[in-house]
Amino acid sequence: xxxxxxxSDGTAITAEVFGHATLSLFPVDFKNITIPFxxxxxxxxxxxxQIDKAISSKGEKPLVFYTFVDHELTDIINSSQGVxxxxxxxxxxxxxxxxxxxPVPRTHRTHSMHEKSYDFRIDAVNYAIANDDGANLKNYQExxxxxxxxxxxxxxxxxxxxxxxxxxxxxxxxxxxxxxxDLKIPPSLLPHKKKMFGLTIKPERLAAIRxxxxxxxxxxxxxxxxxxxxxxxxxxxxxxxxYLNSTQHSVEEISAKxxxxxxxxxxxx
Numbered sequence: 491x492x493x494x495x496x497x498s499d500g501t502a503i504t505a506e507v508f509g510h511a512t513l514s515l516f517p518v519d520f521k522n523i524t525i526p527f528x529x530x531x532x533x534x535x536x537x538x539x540q541i542d543k544a545i546s547s548k549g550e551k552p553l554v555f556y557t558f559v560d561h562e563l564t565d566i567i568n569s570s571q572g573v574x575x576x577x578x579x580x581x582x583x584x585x586x587x588x589x590x591x592x593p594v595p596r597t598h599r600t601h602s603m604h605e606k607s608y609d610f611r612i613d614a615v616n617y618a619i620a621n622d623d624g625a626n627l628k629n630y631q632e633x634x635x636x637x638x639x640x641x642x643x644x645x646x647x648x649x650x651x652x653x654x655x656x657x658x659x660x661x662x663x664x665x666x667x668x669x670x671x672d673l674k675i676p677p678s679l680l681p682h683k684k685k686m687f688g689l690t691i692k693p694e695r696l697a698a699i700r701x702x703x704x705x706x707x708x709x710x711x712x713x714x715x716x717x718x719x720x721x722x723x724x725x726x727x728x729x730x731x732x733y734l735n736s737t738q739h740s741v742e743e744i745s746a747k748x749x750x751x752x753x754x755x756x757x758x759x
Contacts, residue, residue, distance in 0.1 A: 493544040493552040494520040497537060497567060499559060502526035508577050509555035520553070528558075534566040541570040610657030610757040618653040621661035622646055627678040630661055634754055636682055637662040639689035640718040641709075642699045644736040644744060648689070651741045656749070657757030665722055667714065673721045675729060687748055688726040688733030693719050695737045 496506040554572035645662035652658040693715040700710035
């Protein structure tokens with residue numbers, strides 16, 4: 491299997507995101523290795539050696555995606571036997587020509603911590619945890635969004651991702667088996683109907699997920715899953731609650747689609 495490295499003098503998030511996005515275009519499996527905070531020549535040389543040792547038995551060179559501010563570190567990585575791709579220079583050179591302004595490199599700039607943005611995210615994460623799974627019904631007035639859906643449809647991870655990445659306060663409320671006989675918007679949610687966003691999922695996928703938790707139970711049966719999914723989707727349609735099928739989407743994609751549909755924006759200041 492061919493190896494792909496994602497390297498940076500910062501968090502390596504940029505190299506990783508761009509690298510994964512690029513490699514996803516190719517139907518090939520890679521062994522992925524992320525190495526953040528390569529900030530010294532000594533560390534860069536260690537990484538260079540690691541790259542050189544990753545040449546496959548077939549002689550295939552590892553792919554190396556990197557973002558460095560320090561040109562000396564760049565030179566060390568480029569001297570490896572990997573096939574190296576520098577995301578920052580490729581784009582910054584083009585932008586410099588277009589806007590006629592020279593870049594001013596600074597380590598960790600892309601993911602440096604803006605104090606208020608960080609505070610928003612931590613506050614939102616604490617809110618998501620405190621208001622997970624209908625645990626707290628009194629703080630919905632503070633919510634930016636309230637995710638609803640059947641158990642195991644993706645509400646909790648999406649709530650936490652919205653909080654951590656965007657600083658959005660997301661509560662979530664589960665519709666349970668007991669709700670299905672006469673499914674309605676719960677009284678605690680009625681005043682906040684405009685904040686509600688539904689998640690649904692294919693019954694077959696829901697059954698598979700639930701079986702990992704409670705195998706061979708009514709809760710995980712395909713019949714029960716079909717009933718619950720049918721009822722919640724009818725509730726969404728009847729009450730004009732926007733909703734999304736989470737079956738084929740990652741939590742990142744679900745969150746991005748929710749933001750696009752609701753108009754919610756990342757909290758920056």
